[in-house]
Amino acid sequence: MSQEALIIFQKNPIKGLVKTRLASTVGDELALSIYTFLLRKTFEEVEQIPQEKMVFFSDFIPGNNPNPNHSLYLQEGVDLGEKMKNAFQKIFSMGFQKAVIIGTDCPELTHEFLNQAFNLLNQSDLVIGPAADGGYYLLGMKSAHSCLFQGIKWSTSQVFSRTLEQANHHNLTFSLLPKLHDIDEEEDWMRFITQNPIYGKLPGYHH
DSSP: OOSEEEEEEEOOOOTTTSSHHHHHHHOHHHHHHHHHHHHHHHHHHHTTSOSEEEEEESSOOOSSOSOTTEEEEEOOSSSHHHHHHHHHHHHHHTTOSEEEEEOSOOTTOOHHHHHHHHHHTTTOSEEEEEBTTSSEEEEEESSOOGGGGSSOOTTSTTHHHHHHHHHHHTTOOEEEOOOBOOOOSHHHHHHHHHHOGGGOOOTTOOO
């Protein structure tokens, strides 16, 4: 068994339940298409690193596992912070020495950044990938630091700064990855396909 695990938080791709802020302007159908694309792109990058892959689903574990080499789990907790805390605790209880968590809505996240994250844990207690909206797209650690998930209002522009405050308060060293953009709203998607026009041909995309 590898001593390093990549935790992937994934929403079950169900029309009307994914990318709701995006869907409010582009519609449920297109939001699902975009989310399906984001899933595919995330896993293309994930497959290029050697670490164990642990996929945590939002609502249910699908019956058919498209990636037999991935372990499948269910997210557990009342909010995102508790769900992430519980996922890290589960992974470390299994004997892993390093764990990095990502979501599935950052198309700029590459396998090079993932490799860099695991390497940076050799020199720091934490590694964090800040998102342009004030959150983070990646968090890594070598043991379960529950303090990083307390006293934070999730899905706000304060998540990254509050996480750093908690790290400093508990004397945890951290390394930072470059700032990247998540896809949460239509303007995020428009920015991405303007910069990467090859991806602007999704089914149902007529803007």
